[in-house]
Amino acid sequence: MNDTSTKVRISDLKKTYPNGDGVEHIDLDVHEGEILTMLGPSGCGKSTILRTIAGFERADSGSIIIDGRDVTNLPPEKRPTGMVFQSYNLWPHMTVEENLAFGLKLRKVGKKQISADIDGVLDMIKMPGVQKKYPSQLSGGQQQRIAIARTLLLKPSVMLLDEPFSALDAKIRMQMREELRKLQSRLNITVIFVTHDQEEAMSISHRIVVMRKGAFEQIGTPSEIYDSPATKYVAGFIGEMNMIERQGETIAVRPEDIAIGPDEPFGGRVVGVMNMGHYNQVLISSTEHGDLKAFLRKDDFADLHEGGDIRYRFMKARTYKHAA
Known part of the structure; x- marks a missing residue:
């Protein structure tokens, strides 16, 4: 991981909804080649930040810089990001190959290159030979692997993952965390990960942002968060604690x-x-x-x-x- 290079810079970001929920005064630098996890309970604003980075939500104010370029007002398809959702979002009427090829076809990539790229990414996620299968023929963990592979094929500058493993059972969830960490290390990609699961955050992250009610409580490595919680809230939220x-x-x-x-x-x-x-x-x-x-x-x-x-x-x- 290269801590000296800033991949994403968020400055004084504000996004609020009519009911008053949302985030404001958000400042965050994401380093190139790291997994940064936003951790907190439901409704704390972590997914709002992720969706605003992706362009699915429009910022009320502030700026989002990726690779030195201001993307604050760009639509999702113009941003160098790829997003993986909890629900996989695979088209059930398409084969694995068709699902993986869809984005590449939109980018006018040639058929031979698409086939080669798909073969390569399936080998990478240890699922060779599933091109002709349909999503319904795959397990939940396999479907999520395909969703991640589809995003990797588009070579995003930043990969965004919104609770991607929460629908999986405990054993598969643990395996997926390990595989994501290996993929991230191998490809040196920058990942922003959202979860409410503290064990998940501790196991995969280079740094963790602990959130509460639309604000940051602490940013640090897993060891820093666990061993030196900055606030009473963080102390009680991360791991077991006698208070x-x-x-x-x-x-x-x-x-x-x-x-x-x-x-x-x-x-x-x-x-x-x-x-x-x-x-x-x-x-x-x-x-x-x-x-x-x-x-x-x-x-x-x-x-x-x-x-x-x-x-x-x-x-x-x-x-x-x-x-x-």
Whole structure:
């Protein structure tokens, strides 16, 4: 990834709807060759920004620069972007080959070149030989691969993905994330990805923009977002967190940052132990910090049981002052 080159620059962007929803004062630089993910709950404005970059929504004010060119007032077909949607948007009456060829034909690409390009992109997404199949003959994950391939064939400067994997089951979703990351790295394409799934954002992104109510809460790498959440909202939104309210402040502690041992300063009672695979989730009550959740290695604490006493301390915590 090349952090020194700005691929997309958004300056003071505003897009609001008659009901008052939307975004304003949006400033964002997207680096060449990175996957930048906009993460947040439904209605926070992340898809609005993506659709405005694509040209499907018209900005009320501000500017969008791609490759040094102002595209703010250009229609979608004049922008160097390609968009992949949640719903695949494949034409059911067309074969895979016809779906993939459609955009290339509009660009007057020759038949031989179209055939060669399609063969190449199908090999790239590990789906050779499906040219004559119809979308209904493919699984959801395969259809989404074809939708991504169709966008790749048009060689966009920026690929835009709006919740592309949310309709897939968990295992296929994980596989698609891995494949997207490999494709992005191989082609060094710039990707702007929208999701409400924090695990998805953490697993594929070079940088994450955490959004809330039409505004940015924090921009950073997955490690920065997870280890150093800038606000109480980000701390509570990303990953598991114990939120301990004190007068005038909130103390945030990750479950994995709770240490257990006989000589630790604080005491409580175990009220639940859940086997989570390679670790145990331990619920602790009757503490001076309220109810707590801790993640502990199973092998180290195999003797923990419900109703037993426990001693603990916080290895790391962040404090957020309440607004006056």
